[in-house]
Amino acid sequence: MERPFTIAHLSDLHISLDHSRHNIKKTRSLIEYCLRQGADHIVITGDITANGEKKEFEATRKIFRNYGLLDCRKLSLLCGNHDVYGGVHRAEEILSFPKRCKTTDYDRKMREFREYFHEVFDSSEQNGSGISFPFVKVFGSVAIIGANSIARYSRVKNPIGSNGEVDDKQFERMRRTLMAEHLKEKRKLVLIHHHFNKILSNGSERTNSVWDAVERQTMKLRGKKRLLQLFAASSVDLVLHGHVHRNHEYMRKGIRFLNAGGSILGDNSAFNVAFIRVTPAGVQTMLRKLPQPAATQPTEPLLNSANPLVVSEAA
16 A cells, blocks of 8 residues: 655745845744655745845755755755745835836746756656756655646736736646646645635634735635636645745635645744645644744644545644
8 A cells, every 4th residue: 555645845935045044044944844744745836035135046945955865855946926026024125026026037937946946846747948847756645736827927916926827728738737637646736825715813813904904815815716716627635835925725616725824924923834634534624823933843644544635734
């Protein structure tokens, strides 16, 4: 019998040498914890850096190299909107940021991301020159499919770079990939940066503030409907994403989603880690909250094997 395959899911690390340098230490602690728990593979679904700067990519690459993760079989990465357009970190940057997004060379930034972390892309299926999406990695009965949801700049549809979209060409490649015969009997896990649920204020109610209304209009994923239809038609088992800084699991149109966007930024008093374990019985998930520093926490049983669909979120 094939042994269980365990994935650790992180997102939105926002590594920076100029802003929130403590995120570097937090990231190291999270990776160490995931490795101690016996994760076979780590996925990070975007916004790896805070500002998409070369020195941030270099610092992040050094972290991955030091833990032996610059390997297609050990790590999967997605680009996030911060890795392309950067972000606003000071009040005085608010007015100039839209111009920065407008003048960003999207294709160059995507190539740069690929070049810094080429080892985790090079052996993927359907991965040609440049950073080609979707990529596919197969581990026994598990197929990991990575999609790019970072939209190009648009004065109307994406003025500050944080809205998402899977364009028509990539969507068609995804359709062919997910329907491929050799993936038909696999457990399919899709990686994407953007979320599919409504942005909530406290986990149960929609927000009404002006800022939250603006945020909902500038953090949306366009074309969700056809993606949901594709995921359902191709029997996708789980979609992993980030973007919204909260760790939680939810359902949309019969599809399971796991958000790890709060790995570091969602709760300043804790680290948040999502684990997925794939067994012949199904796909198990667990959300674990770790008081800082994570490195001092004792190792506990990873998942509740008595319930193949258990979702546990510690208080």
